[in-house]
Every structure is written in C-alpha cells, then in structure tokens.
Amino acid sequence: MIRVAINGYGTIGKRVADAVREQPDMEVVGVAKTSPNFEAVRAVEKGYDLYAAIEDRAGKFADADIETAGLVDELVAQSDVVVDATPSGIGAENKAMYDEYETPALYQGGESADVADVSFNARSNYDKARGADHVRVVSCNTTGLSRLLAPLDEEYGVEKARVTLVRRGGDPSQTGRGPINDILPNPITLPSHHGPDVKTIFPEIDIDTLGLKVPATLMHMHSVNVTLETAPDADEVLDLLEGESRIFCIPPEFDIDGTGQLKEYAKDLGRPRGDIWENALWSESITMEGNDFYCFQAIHQESDVVSENVDAIRAVTGSADAEESVQTTNDALGI
Ligand code: NAD
Numbered sequence: 207m208i209r210v211a212i213n214g215y216g217t218i219g220k221r222v223a224d225a226v227r228e229q230p231d232m233e234v235v236g237v238a239k240t241s242p243n244f245e246a247v248r249a250v251e252k253g254y255d256l257y258a259a260i261e262d263r264a265g266k267f268a269d270a271d272i273e274t275a276g277l278v279d280e281l282v283a284q285s286d287v288v289v290d291a292t293p294s295g296i297g298a299e300n301k302a303m304y305d306e307y308e309t310p311a312l313y314q315g316g317e318s319a320d321v322a323d324v325s326f327n328a329r330s331n332y333d334k335a336r337g338a339d340h341v342r343v344v345s346c347n348t349t350g351l352s353r354l355l356a357p358l359d360e361e362y363g364v365e366k367a368r369v370t371l372v373r374r375g376g377d378p379s380q381t382g383r384g385p386i387n388d389i390l391p392n393p394i395t396l397p398s399h400h401g402p403d404v405k406t407i408f409p410e411i412d413i414d415t416l417g418l419k420v421p422a423t424l425m426h427m428h429s430v431n432v433t434l435e436t437a438p439d440a441d442e443v444l445d446l447l448e449g450e451s452r453i454f455c456i457p458p459e460f461d462i463d464g465t466g467q468l469k470e471y472a473k474d475l476g477r478p479r480g481d482i483w484e485n486a487l488w489s490e491s492i493t494m495e496g497n498d499f500y501c502f503q504a505i506h507q508e509s510d511v512v513s514e515n516v517d518a519i520r521a522v523t524g525s526a527d528a529e530e531s532v533q534t535t536n537d538a539l540g541i
Pocket of ligand 1: 213217239241260291344346378
C-alpha cells in the first residue's frame, strides 16, 4: 500500500483524500489543516487522522474539541508521498519540509511551474513524473486542455490551438469572489497564463489562450478552435474523443444545455459532491471546417484534477505504468 499524506484539506485536498481512500493500492495516512472548521470536523468523522499544519495554531483544534494526531511534520515523515493541496504559493513554502523528510511531493496548479521537476497530466506525460521528487499537477483548465490536445495531436497533428476560456468567478464556497454582475477580460492582455501552462506539458504546441471571468460558480467553459494538420470529418473526431476515458462526450439525446444541467446529471449519477472528473464536451459542438476543429467543453474546476493526483502518486512511486494507473483510478472512482 502506498501511504499518502494530504497537506491542505480544502476544495482539492478533501476530494483527493476521498479518491485516494477508494484506491486498492493506497491508504490515507492523514490530512493536515491549519485551523478548525466544518471540514476539519468532517475529516475526523470520516476517520482521517487530522494533523495540525501550523504549530502555533495547533491549540485551536483542542479549543474546538477536535482531536488531532500530531503536527504535519510527523505526517510527512511517515508517508510515502505527500499531496500538497494548500493555497497557491504555500506549496512552494512547504517544499523544504518535504525535502527534509525525503518525501516526494505533489503540488497543485496554483503553484508556479518551477516549484517542481515536472508538470503532470496523466494522459499526456505520465512517464516524465516517474521517480520524480517534486511534481506539479497542472490546473483544472490546463488538465482539461491537455486531455483534449493529446489525442488530437497524436492522431492528426496540431498546427495551432486557439482557446477562449470562460472562467467561473469562484468556486461555490468562495463567498468573497466575483464578479457579481460583470464580464471581465481576465487578464486583459494576451495570452492568458493557460497557453504557457499547456506548454509545460506540450512544449512544442502552438497555442494562444484568452481568458474571461463571469458571474458563475459551477464550471469553466472552453470555446476551442484547433487547426489540425489533416482534415478528418467531425464524426471521425467524435469517435476518437469518445475513446478517451476522461472525456465525456455529451450525447445529444441527453439534452444538456449548460453547466447547471451537467451538474444536475452528476448528482443524479450519485457522484460525490456532484463532481465531474471528466472533461464534458458537447458532441454536437464538434465541427470541422477544412482543417479547423471546433468544440465547447466544460471543466469542473473542483474535481477534474483529482484523478490526476491519484495517477501522479503512482507515477512518483513507480508502482504502475500509465495505462494501468489510469484504469485503476477510473475503476475505483467510477469514471
Ligand atoms: P482551498 O482554499 O479550498 O483549500 C486549501 C486548504 O489549505 C484550506 O483548507 C486552507 O485552510 C489550507 N491551508 C492554508 N495554509 C496552509 C498551510 N500552510 N498548510 C496546510 N494547509 C493550509 O484551496 P483549493 O481550491 O483546494 O486550492 C488548492 C490548490 O489547488 C491551489 O494551488 C489551487 O490553485 C489548486 N486548484 C484549485 C482548483 C479549484 O478550482 N478550487 C482547481 C484546480 C487546482
């Protein structure tokens, strides 16, 4: 069993913990949090050993009658891998601790790429992370783009990708985020950081990205145009994408008109927290105009990186090859 620590038990961390627990070859040693709140209470109720992430604040858990198992250092020391799911920038600060205990670490997409030896997407570059000590699982949007570009590039060759990302203003629980009533070019200058981030996975790909922020919380939406090196017809591309386990090609008969109905579908499926681990791509939007491929895909920002973290754990520990890992993860989660 691979012994996994989760440092940072928020939106991403709690989902990764639950996903790791579902794997036949992994166990959660414990989770670390900075301060008590409902997520800390639930972590203990769910049977996770809870560690205090910051020594000075450890007493707050006792004050709130929440039992802790120790400090984060002890958690890191006894784990084979640590998944750092702390807010952007904190992962880089934690790196020295992971090095001190010689525990390989996974970071999230909010960290800058240079925190890690390799940026990771299971579909695109699993092998690059094999045996690495510091791996960054790329952001939700970069994960979604990588899953789409990998098969297109392998099958047809990508000459140029242009993507407009309509981004949710914040996650549903991020009460302080916005905009509330606006449409923001974000950033106003081009490219948005997503294009360069995709290049950490595909250094050779020519991609321009534009970002917008809108008053929505459920998901991101990508409006995609990829100029291919050949001109397959749309049905052929649909067949290709339907063969990708982490792309859900929404069948026309589902009559799903947007992200609200997608989330409703995920809840009907009984998915934990209504999560959608796959890219959700509208089959009917797949269009070919000469060499130009077009589509719309929605990305569930809170969950699409979860399966990637699980695969990255197997990559750094060298315990499975890409195909085996993705299959195991998918089977355990129900992807
Ligand atoms: P979050 O704020 O929901 O959770 C972070 C957790 O870490 C919180 O519980 C916070 O209390 C805790 N924390 C803060 N400082 C800490 C410390 N020093 N040690 C341990 N824990 C600490 O954030 P999130 O949305 O889960 O994001 C985490 C990372 O994942 C970021 O890099 C983010 O960019 C990335 N990410 C987020 C999303 C998303 O949509 N939420 C999607 C993909 C990637």
